[in-house]
Amino acid sequence: MSFLENLPNLAPAVDALFAKWDKPDSAGCTVAVIHDGQVIYKKGFGIANLEYGVVNEPGTIYHVASISKQFTAFAVQLLAAERKLSLDDDVRKYVPELHDYGYRITLRHLIHHTSGLRDQWNLLGLAGWRSGDVITEDDILNVVWRQRELNSEPGTEKNYCNTGYTLLGLITKRVSGLSLRQFCHERIFAPLGMKRTHFHDDNTEIVKGRAYGYSQHSSGEFDNFPLQYANVGATSLFTTVEDMALWDRNFDSPTIGDAALLTEMHKVGVLNSGVELDYASGLGIGHYRGLRTVGHDGADAGFRSTYQRFPDQKLSVVILANLSSFEPNLLARQIAEIFLGNLMSIPEDDQTESPTESPAFHLESDRHRDYVGDYYSQELGVIFTISEGPEQLSLQFPKGVVSLQPTENDAFNAHPIGIMTFERSNGAITGFRLDNGRVRRLLFESWRR
Secondary structure, three states, X not given: OOOOOOHHHHHHHHHHHOHHHOOOOOEOEEEEEEEOOEEEEEEEEOXXXXXXXXXXXXXXXXXXXXXXXXXXXXXXXXXXXXXXXXXXXXXXXXXXOOOOOOOOOEHHHHHOOOOOOOOHHHHHHHOOOOOOOEEEHHHHHHHHHOOOOOOOOOOOOOOOOHHXXXXXXXXXXXXXXXXXXXXXXXXXXXHHOOOOOEEOOOOOOOOOOEOOOEEEOOOOOEEEOOOEEEOOOOOOEEEOHHHHHHHHHHHHOOOOOOHHHHHHHOOOOEOOOOOEOOEOOOOEEEEEOOEEEEEEEEEEOOEEEEEEEEOOOOEEEEEEEOEOOOOHHHHXXXXXXXXXXXXXXXXXXXXOOOHHHOOOOOOOHHHHHHOOEEEEEOOOOEEEEEEEOOOOEEEEEOOEEEEEEEEEOOEEXXXXXXXXXXXXXXXXXXXXXEEOOOOOEEEEEEEEO
């Protein structure tokens, strides 16, 4: 029996995952499940605009944050396929304003987050900017131009860096003569029929049918969590789950790009040491319960999103949410389990891939105060703040807010930024270590409590 034939039995299980947000007074999300290029499930839950009671629908337009990166990477790959640039070119060939750090930084380094450049959001955060401020491309570039040192030698470490994708967007503009918005419209969105998708490079532009982002108080009340970005490349794609299904279809049956380009899109980065990364061109490459996965998450202000593909099974899940406490990646994997559970296993090397893989661990609420406070990373020059909610802790960082899920004593999953493990001295918290990949392990020291 096919998924479509069995949908009357499967759809209620998917509905149940989102029941807590399926209310007339709650922000929520839209969801699409795609199989073999066809949307077999799509539905909206909760409200897109709480002021006016506009409901979330499959056609609702969302800011999808870092899901944007795969489109920026695809634009660069198109230019590379046309020999208008090379991924091994020195970035300063196209962006001479960038400081000469004494090392050669290539476009490939930018794509794979191995450039050593400092992240734009951390830099702006240190300069006093907030996510609700209007932030233009020029604002970002002005702070990037002033940097005189790298975090690491290019190619030696993976350190997730939004700056690289802003520069890739700028390079696309300078090579093609079109803004990233125009280039992607003409070369990607229009050919694929993605009529409700664009790179949002003007924060004053009116977009009919868009969702607005929200956060939720410990009392249960909602606050508007605004985002005023006017920059593109690393973020700012506006799209719908229906349009994402058209993008998904192109991976299996390409109408733009060819097999060679799609192979390049999925080629993971490799460090100078020969270590392979789990990141390709704006796409995370991994496994979940024995099945191969390709995808990316997004988190900006009150928006959370995920696009997860199980390519061997030709099943994909898209969740676009307008609530900062939403955990779309976890929910996408639960949806995948509904459709693919009979094919999944839990091999030993996969058991740490998701918080759902670990035995349930509950943190008593009276222990929350142990972790509350500010933590400073000298290496990044950035402050993370942990605060207490009604049922769980939340982590605020320059790019947004995530919920912390306890996995064991003094350890939390801070998806999508990593795993936090707290350290103590004489019973008191002294800081935490953040694991955000196979390569990087950052120390945050307790700073102001």
